[in-house]
Amino acid sequence: MHKKFVWPIRVYFGDTDAGGVVYHANYLEFLERARSEWLRVLNFDQRKFMQETGVGFAVRSVAIEYLKPARLDDELRVISTLKSLGRAQMLFTQSIERGEDVLITATVRVACMDLVRGKATALPTDIHEKFAKLI
Amino acid sequence: MHKKFVWPIRVYFGDTDAGGVVYHANYLEFLERARSEWLRVLNFDQRKFMQETGVGFAVRSVAIEYLKPARLDDELRVISTLKSLGRAQMLFTQSIERGEDVLITATVRVACMDLVRGKATALPTDIHEKFAKLI
Amino acid sequence: MHKKFVWPIRVYFGDTDAGGVVYHANYLEFLERARSEWLRVLNFDQRKFMQETGVGFAVRSVAIEYLKPARLDDELRVISTLKSLGRAQMLFTQSIERGEDVLITATVRVACMDLVRGKATALPTDIHEKFAKLI
Amino acid sequence: MHKKFVWPIRVYFGDTDAGGVVYHANYLEFLERARSEWLRVLNFDQRKFMQETGVGFAVRSVAIEYLKPARLDDELRVISTLKSLGRAQMLFTQSIERGEDVLITATVRVACMDLVRGKATALPTDIHEKFAKLI
Numbered sequence A, B, C, D: 001m002h003k004k005f006v007w008p009i010r011v012y013f014g015d016t017d018a019g020g021v022v023y024h025a026n027y028l029e030f031l032e033r034a035r036s037e038w039l040r041v042l043n044f045d046q047r048k049f050m051q052e053t054g055v056g057f058a059v060r061s062v063a064i065e066y067l068k069p070a071r072l073d074d075e076l077r078v079i080s081t082l083k084s085l086g087r088a089q090m091l092f093t094q095s096i097e098r099g100e101d102v103l104i105t106a107t108v109r110v111a112c113m114d115l116v117r118g119k120a121t122a123l124p125t126d127i128h129e130k131f132a133k134l135i
Helices: A026-041 A048-052 A127-132 B026-041 B046-053 B125-132 C026-041 C046-052 C125-132 D028-042 D047-053 D125-132
Strands: A004-010 A055-066 A073-086 A087-098 A102-116 B004-010 B055-068 B077-085 B087-097 B101-114 C006-010 C053-064 C075-085 C089-098 C100-116 D004-010 D054-066 D077-085 D090-096 D101-114
Touching: A004 A026, A026 A055, A026 A073, A026 A087, A026 A102, A026 B046, A048 A055, A055 D054, A073 A127, A073 B101, A073 C053, A127 C089, B004 B026, B026 B101, B046 B055, C006 C026, C026 C053, C026 C075, C026 C089, C046 C053, C075 C100, C075 C125, C125 D028, D004 D028, D028 D077, D028 D090, D028 D101, D047 D054
Parallel strands: none
Antiparallel strands: A004 A073, A055 A102, A055 C053, A073 A087, A087 A102, B004 B077, B055 B101, B055 D054, B077 B087, B087 B101, C006 C075, C053 C100, C075 C089, C089 C100, D004 D077, D054 D101, D077 D090, D090 D101
């Protein structure tokens, strides 16, 4: 059973564009904030991990569907599940919702990277175990 | 006596730059979020107001000092006070703090604008009254 | 035969993140700039069109692969082709390249929208004809 | 006599907000692009310099006046002059113009920083010499 993580996001002026709605690229930032908060809830310190190990997470692919637009002042919920977990990567399914409406659906693949060498690398064991419990 | 409004902001990857710190322009976005939340607390609906009256707020000037950098995952507090209130504009003093440290200080002048004609216009009476109580 | 449109993009500090590379959401902005410039080359005035007709373009889906990171000061090329053209939507294939390297590949679906009613609408005839010549 | 550096900037969707104009924080990004391009014209490689010396530039203060708004598709010019040059910092005067109109004026103070220790540090001699010729 996939565990759901729900994170609220408020829409501000800086998120919108001249079409009066959230600029399409900015939803990817909302999705990333939700994944970061999920890591925080799991007591995983991204910054410390990156500094100590030179290893970080990199987004490898995003497939995103824009179903309905979000507007200024909207209170959104980002709903995330970890769909699959590999040795070196994670596949997230995420949606952005407002009340009853699903505005955005997305699939995001994130890899663990040796940032110095620019190569994919295995997730550390303890982190892998934490993630494994989310699926 | 000037009323203080305090709003928390978390730093995410999308806020940072290759220097490893928050990109300098993004602090203005943090300041704006805090002002927007202050309006929300006062039951002022910016979007509705803008749609119904064609009047909105526009930033007319910012003077910002960058004292110390904020980093990924930092939890910041934006502290705002309304320093003066005119017929058509407001002057805010804002700071961004982390624990004991003041990272940013700023003075932001915001004007009430007729968005169709692009001209400054008086604040509506009821809103002016709400703001007057904050000083 | 699909016509290619090539647009150069320089990477600045504001495009990067604390990982030292371009923040993943910002490539969508690069892709959008290239599509906007393509419209400009075709003498299509997005702003005027939007103001006169209430019709604009909205991104409906993006599938993006992040193959290699772009860094500060990189000079990139966005290469765009129109893959298919419907009555109310366009499918673009885009890549972002640096020298010999392909950094990003993406498929972007853009729909013509009645912005007031929030509904898909047919592309105006003359614009459809311009786009038809690009495939 | 202060040398002027002029850099063109096009306004895209991603630069605008729901007010239909460029989001106020984004002008700081336009100003930064112009300063970066000026350094490039002077054959100064920011990224290499940062990597080799651990020294980089940090914005210490900005005072910006928003006179008139820029809109989608506008072609702007950023006009920069170096107003004063210290041992460890530079003061720029910048404006953003469209045709005959001055939209933005700004004063930006940039310091040379040891990024590891987070302290101001002297500009390297050869760079100081290059900058000295611009005033």
